[in-house]
Every structure is written in C-alpha cells, then in structure tokens.
Amino acid sequence: MSGNSAEVKFLDGVKIVDFTQFEAGPSATEALAWLGAEVVKIENPKVGDPGRRIIPGKPETDPYYFHMFNANKKSLTVDLKSPKGLALVKDLLKKADVTIENMAPGTIDRLGLGYEAVKALNPGIIYASVKGFGAGSPFEKFLAFDMIAQATGGVMSVTGDADRPPAKPGIALGDTGTGMLMAITLASALYNKQKTGQGCRLQVGMQDAMLHYMRIGLSSQARTGKVTGRNGAKMAGINIAPSGIYPCKPGGPNDYVYVFCSRANPEHWTRLLKVLGREDLIDDARYATPQLRFERFEEVEAIIREWTKNHTKHEAMQLIGQAGVPAGAVLDTMEVQNDPTFEARGIMQVMHHAKHGPYKMPGWPVLINGRSATLKPSPMLGEHNGQVLQTWLAMKPADVAALQGEGVIGQVDMPKAAE
Template sequence: MTTNGFGNDCLADVRVLDMTQFEAGPSCTETLAWLGAEVVKVENPKGGDPGRALGGAAGVDDPYFLNFNANKKSIAVNLKDPRGLQLVKDLATKADVMVENFAPGAIERLGLGAGVIRALNPSIIYCQVKGFGEGSPYEKNLAFDMIAQACSGIMSTTGERDGRPLKPGPSLGDTGTGMLLAISILGALFRRVRTGQGEHLQVAMQDAMLHYMRIAFSYQARTGKAAPRAADSSVSGGNPPMGTFPCKGGGPNDYVYIYTSRANPEHWRRLLAVIGREDLIGDPRYDSPSARSERPGEVNDMIAAWTRRHDKHEAMDIIGAAGIPAGAVLDTLELHNDPTFEQRGIMQTIDHPAAGPFKMVGWPVRFSGRPPPVHPAPLLGADTDEVLAHWLGLPAEAVSGLRSDTIIG
C-alpha cells in the first residue's frame, strides 16, 4: 500500500477477523479499519449484524450500522453448518486479530473460543468484549451501553443534584469500551512485532467504564463519600460561575457553558469586564472562589442577565475572545450542518451503494493534517468471494459450491 500520510496505512497488512455486532465491538474494529487494517466482518447470511435493521427502511442498512462499520469488508457465513464453522477457523489461521462480542459463553459453544483459535494460530491477538468481567457475580449477564453506565457509577454522578440518576447522551459503555480495546490491540500488535507473541485480550464494559470515572473516584477518596450528581458542574467541585447559562432565543439548547477556574483568578476578572461589571473587580464578596461559593445565586444571576441578551454563538465568541473558557450548547443538527467539520475531514460524506450520500463522523485524529478517509460500510456478504479467494486461496468453483450449499451468502 502506498503511504499517503492520512493514517490509513498505519496497519497495512494487518488482518482482522471481526465477529462483532451492535456497537462496542464494531467501534473497535472500525478504528482498526480506519488505520488501514483489512477488517473482515463475519455475518449471518440471514440478516447479518442486527444493527443493519434497527428501524431502517426495508433493504437499506440503518444509519446506526453505517456509522460503526465503515471501511470494512463483509463475508456472510452460516455458522450453524460445520463447513461454515471450519471456514471461520481457516480464516482465523490467516488473521492477526480476532474480535468477538457475542453473549457470554456463546463463542465457546460455537467452538470458536480462545483456546481453540489460539491453538490454531498461537500468534493471533484474540479479543473479547463482554458486559461484566470474569469473576464478577454478573459475568453471565447480558449488557448494553446503558447497563454498563448504570453499573459503573456513571449514572450515579449524572443528573440534577436532587434528581434521579440519568444516562449521559454519549454511548460511553459501547464506544468507550471499544476505544480501550483498540488501544490495547495496538499495544499487543506492537509487542508481537518484537516477540511473535499472541495475546488473549478481555474487556468488560463495566470495568472499562471505571476508567472514565477516575475523577469521581478521586472525589470519593478525598471525602470518604460517594461522588454526587453534579448537574452541569463537575464532580470534582467548582465555583460559580460554572455551568450553563440561558441565551437569547429560548430554545431547548439556547445555552452557553461558562467556566471560571479556581486555578486562574483572571477568568473571573475578565468575565466581569465582559459583562460590564468592572466595579466588582477586587470586591471581597466575589473576588475569591470561596467567596463566590457563598453566594452562587447572586453570581449566576448577574452572568445570566448578560447571556440572555446574546445568542449562544455570540456569547461563546465574546467570552472566548476574552480568554475565558466558554462553549455554546450545540445539538447534533447544528453540528451536522457546520461546514467546518467536513472541510477539516472530521465529518465525511460517503456514497453508500444502497443508502446513497451519507455524512458521518470519522476518526478525529489527524495524520499529517488530515484524518483517515472514510469508505462506506459493506453490504451484507459483499466481499465473501474476494476474502475466501484472497485469504484462503479458494478457487471460484469452490466458492460457488459453498454458495450452492448455503454455507455462504
């Protein structure tokens, strides 16, 4: 593969056997594909990854599937037939990485567990994503993103201070877990270059989410109490003004987030100048974080009186230009329609053979100024013939026979 400097040749010649579905596993393997690995997704000929049909139009893969399976190939194999199972074992002998996120125990019952595959290919990086870890009292339980968030402390720290626990919008339990696994795979591959050593990587979604809760655990260690819900503030604590402030327009997301750091007293003084209250600079009632914490209502009211006279974009522009951290609360449609993301390659428009043009978020890290290019998610089984020929050397007549016997689709 010719080096193009865009990152999609970093994992050239790395083969990934992708036996994942929904999001946690696919987000991991999609990352490897964006970095140049040849990722072959093994799917059931009758429907494939369930994510393909999540509310989408008949015969057209759902946007959910398109977002998590870009840059991959698809092979449709009947795993209920011994010959189909043997095909997957043969593919595993040619793979550098295998990733699965079946229900607990399912991959072992199929005969494709770590012991079997690593015996066939000792240098393979064999990876598993589950809801709960080995040794957990819940290791046999099924889990999705929101279950991992509930069981990891994330929901306990999300929501209004006196309200019920809430699930954050991002799918941290799924994609967050996938990213940690992808990083670990890269580490295992790097070591394998030196030693030839394979690996068995296991990550539980609940365990992975603890990684994202380290600030909350720091609070708990410091206070001896469970980290609380912090509304629009921070679990680690803060001082007013810190949070969302209403802006002109009055819509559900017409807010700007303003943050004045305890570590930088200039934030507060600059903000007073922005809102025209220079008279309060040096006033002992407000000059220190502790003093402002004693009268949060007064502080927040004077900031809100200013933000209500500006829309959220104006507020962000003015406050940010003054050297104060601030951010407009942007919804997904606003972000989708912002041309700068596409200009920078952070969002890219693909031309899917069935869904047509589709704008999606790609990999955010730039390589020599540009993120890796995004290619459409594959149609079910679209690459079956190519993969069997390229990986296993099967002649066309053998592939045709497998199709006639419904071993492949």
C-alpha cells in the same frame, strides 16, 4: 478521498477476523480499520449483524447506525453452524493477527471458536472478547447492553439533576467507551506481536470499563469522604463559581452557554468581568476566588445571566471565548450535523454508499499529518465474500461459487456499497 483526508496505513497488513455486532465490539474494530487494518466482518448470511436494522426481521431499517460503526470494513457471510462454514472461518483465523467477539456469554465457545480452540489453530493470534461483565465477576453470565454498563459502573449515579432520579448520559459510553479501551489494548498488542510474534488473550467487561471514565467521581469522593452526587450541568463534587450553563436568547431548550473560570488561572474571572461590562467588580474582595464566588453563588449566576440573556449562545461563546475565558455554546445534534466547519476539516465526511445514498457522518477525529483518515462505505451484507476468500485463502472463483451453492457462504456477486 478529498483534500482534507487521506488513507491511513499505520496498521497496513494487519488482518482482523471480526465476529462483533452492535457497537461495543464494532467501534473497536472500526477504529483499527480507519487506521489501516483489514477488518473482515463475519456475518450470518440471512440476517447479518443485528446492528443493520432497528426492526427485527426487517433488514436495512437503520443504515445510519450500521454506517457509524462499520465504515471501512469488509463483510463476509458464513453459516457458522455448518461444518464447512466453521472450517472456512478456522482457515481465516489461521491467517489472522487479531480476532474479536462480543457475543452473549458462552456463545462463542458453543460455536467451537473459544480462546483455547483458536489458540490451538494460531498460537500467535490476539484473541479479544468484550462482555457486559468482566471475567470472574459474579455477573459474568449476565446479559448487558450499554445502559446496563452505565448503571452498574456508577456513571448514571453522577448524571442528572440532584433532585431527580439518575439520568443516562445520552452518549453510548458503555459501548463505544469500552470499545476504545479494547482498541488501545489491541493496537499495543499488535506492536508487541510485530516484535515478538507472540499473541495473547484480551478480555474487557463493559462495567469495568466504566470505572476508567468514572475516575473524577471516585477521586472527588476520596477527597471529600462523601458519595459523589449529581450536579446537573456543573461538575460533580467540585464547588467553584462560575461553572455552569447560562441561558441565552431566544430561550430554546439548548440555548445556553457554558462558562467556566478555572481555579488554576485567576485571570479568567477578570477577563469575564470585562466582557460583561462589570469592571467595577474586578477588585471586589467578595468575588476574589472561585471558592468565595461559590459562597455567593446566586449573585455570581445573576451577574452572568444578566449579560447572557441578551446574546445568542453563539455570540456569547464568541465574545467570552475570544477574551480568553473557557466558554462553549450547548450545541444540539442538528447544529452539530449542519456545522460546516466539521466537514471542512475532515472531521465529518460524506459516506458515498451505493444503496443508501450519501450520508455525512463523523470519521476518526484525530488528524494524521494534518489530514483525517478517509471514510469508506460500510459494507453490504456479504459484499466481500469473493474478494476475501480469494485473497486470504487463494481460493479460485469456482471454489467460492461451490461454497455458495452449498449454502456455506452467502451470495457472492453482491452489489457493492460503492462503485
């Protein structure tokens, strides 16, 4: 814990049995872990979450990916295909407030841990499922990953250049975007459960979740009557100027500054002209409104480019932004990673992991009473076997050791991710 972060206890006491893997599910439970819930990740004793590795069969080959979506969680390794392992997990489910899974369609039911089975064990449980396609969809049984959700949810059709095939946003909206909607619903269901004692079933399809993020494209279509297309760096379906990226020196692949003059504030254009040294155009009727400027789109682009090409993107952002015009440098992943202001404010924190070494990564970005939530290491596979079984089920060390001996759970005395 450092000065800019503190442990958050909003969801203190909330117990989550987490069967999720990869990202769509883990991103949801990680958010709740950062906010104070106790998240116990149930993993296969031999290989664990496939998100732990980038090469099948080679463990721990992608620790960074795993850290990203599993910080602040605990790991318990259980063989779900052994009767004793299944019984053990059922005992945990009886103590849980929430359980969540994002396995392939039908898998959780085949394990004997479907909604009806778990509800029978614990009627007050909040039972959540994340799938590629929603319940009742014609594609309900189809497999999906992030990119399939982005394709079928409309996202790719509005991303990229108009004269090129669709592009996939470089962010995992299908996964984390879906996980966040489930996390909101889970936290709200917990509020209700705290008051009423009632559980519920929650289900989300990643394709359906994409519609939530597609609402600008859909509302533009409703207004224009036309399919919303791709528009490069500009907004799809909205024709105003200036709105886009302008090249800066020294001309690298991400040396651009975004400049936007809002329709809602005519002052933005006047302020911009002053920065550009083009006060002569302030009262020029040809450029008086965003729509008129759009009609003279090429001229407006040239006026701005003439100035930006003589500045770096950082200078351009500083000068235009401080003048009260929305502006932003296009930052690449290395610039984001190395920008010291994120760490200074607790938005990025260093994960001190005993095995993988220190790694600076984003934590939960919402400040709570001025501080971010303290980032804790992602767990080693099975790291919390002993601790969880002793605290949740009041097992004695000898009982835990016996379960290990029978192969029901993985190794108990695992190395710890942090001392």
